[in-house]
């Protein structure tokens with residue numbers, strides 16, 4: 001069962017080098033917390049990461065919501081990633097035909113491929129999207145999390161959809177870090193990482209369909225390896241304090257899980 | 261049957277004002293051609309639109325692939341839209357939880373909501389995505405095309421998915437222009453517009469999963485109202501000549517369709 005193996009062991013089983021690296025960072029930093037920095041100010045994001053960078057294994061961006069984006073922001077973000085030893089996931093949720101996705105990955109103002117260690121992608125358009133990403137990415141230091149399930153209420157993902165997504169990933173093992181999903185049954189492969197969003201300590205939902213679970217639920221019952229927290233931290237009075245609370249809580253759940 | 265009604269009639273039946281406007285533009289300009297300007301240079305896009313603007317009813321952008329994007333580009337694009345009487349569709353394919361999509365629509369470098377008459381959205385995340393867009397959009401001059409089907413090979417859209425998408429749209433009629441889809445059976449509502457991509461005269465597919473049909477097929481058999489052409493025009497030796505050929509061919513098919 002993949003979920004009882006420690007991250008160190010799973011690092012050895014990962015095919016994609018970024019997946020290996022993420023497993024190792026988690027083990028080293030004793031953190032399975034991915035911070036979703038959903039703020040619209042570059043300055044605020046950099047300030048926040050100065051404070052919480054040491055507590056997270058992965059920083060998830062929505063680069064396209066930042067009002068004062070600049071190349072300099074990317075440079076500083078990369079420096080923080082280096083200093084605090086975290087990886088960067090651009091949560092782009094690619095969802096187009098392959099030709100368009102190649103351009104969206106490499107071109108434009110954001111040039112995601114130049115700085116994001118990994119990206120998210122939907123499987124909806126078919127495997128042309130993975131073929132395209134696989135073509136434009138250097139899988140030695142880049143990779144994809146494929147969305148196999150979503151956290152939001154009323155989403156249209158069926159069990160057939162999830163199954164087809166996992167099969168699709170199996171065709172491009174070098175390019176795939178793992179899945180964004182909600183259930184431990186979604187996949188078995190221990191070299192893949194389960195990234196699970198929709199976690200908050202204080203709330204069970206938002207006004208626009210987001211559904212929250214507790215750390216215990218997502219890690220112990222649902223098999224999450226890396227847990228995404230956004231507003232639970234970024235909208236807190238003291239994000240720094242909250243980051244430490246989430247980090248400790250999530251890590252305790254993981255320790256409990258691997259100790260059987 | 262919606263597909264035998266002329267655009268003028270359907271304009272009267274549309275609920276969303278942008279849908280009304282698009283039907284009217286089609287009737288006035290005798291064009292049901294949507295040009296997908298999938299070029300990575302702002303200068304090239306503006307040059308191209310100077311030449312072909314008069315032949316199209318809708319210009320579809322992937323704003324995030326443009327290398328030299330600037331606010332000035334948007335200003336010039338809007339001036340061309342005014343001069344040549346076409347609308348602008350930003351093909352963003354929103355595909356996230358509602359909270360994230362509100363930010364992606366309004367914020368960031370692109371501020372899509374400020375200039376795009378309409379946008380595309382996936383239904384995958386559930387109706388929170390439409391609730392979010394409906395909240396942040398002014399439906400008097402903005403609207404959404406919802407993807408109910410895709411053109412690409414091996415896409416994971418099932419008939420249940422398509423049906424659920426059409427039902428979802430029915431909950432937000434003021435916000436919806438119509439559907440991006442491939443089949444006339446997908447919906448009945450004559451006030452909604454069927455936007456169909458995957459059309460080329462010279463080719464039946466690309467290397468990354470795109471599938472092409474002919475104008476006859478998509479308009480006469482499959483019910484397309486507006487037809488999206490990208491590389492068929494933008495990658496042609498003379499895009500201007502090709503634009504006219506596509507425009508005339510597509511319009512002839514439409515005329516044949518409404519004459520029974």
Ligand SMILES: O=c1cc(CO)n([C@@H]2O[C@H](COP(=O)(O)O)[C@@H](O)[C@H]2O)c(=O)[nH]1
Nearest residue numbers: 036150151197210229230231356357360
């Ligand atoms: O199914 C998903 C997938 C993702 C990531 O791919 N997300 C993202 O996690 C974050 C959750 O933020 P929150 O903790 O503030 O709800 C948001 O950035 C949202 O876009 C979800 O919320 N649900």
Ligand SMILES: O=c1cc(CO)n([C@@H]2O[C@H](COP(=O)(O)O)[C@@H](O)[C@H]2O)c(=O)[nH]1
Nearest residue numbers: 096097100296380410411457489490491
């Ligand atoms: O199912 C779809 C949906 C869309 C639009 O929402 N598209 C888009 O149409 C265009 C088709 O371009 P092409 O004619 O060059 O293949 C691309 O911009 C692609 O992203 C598709 O190609 N297929």
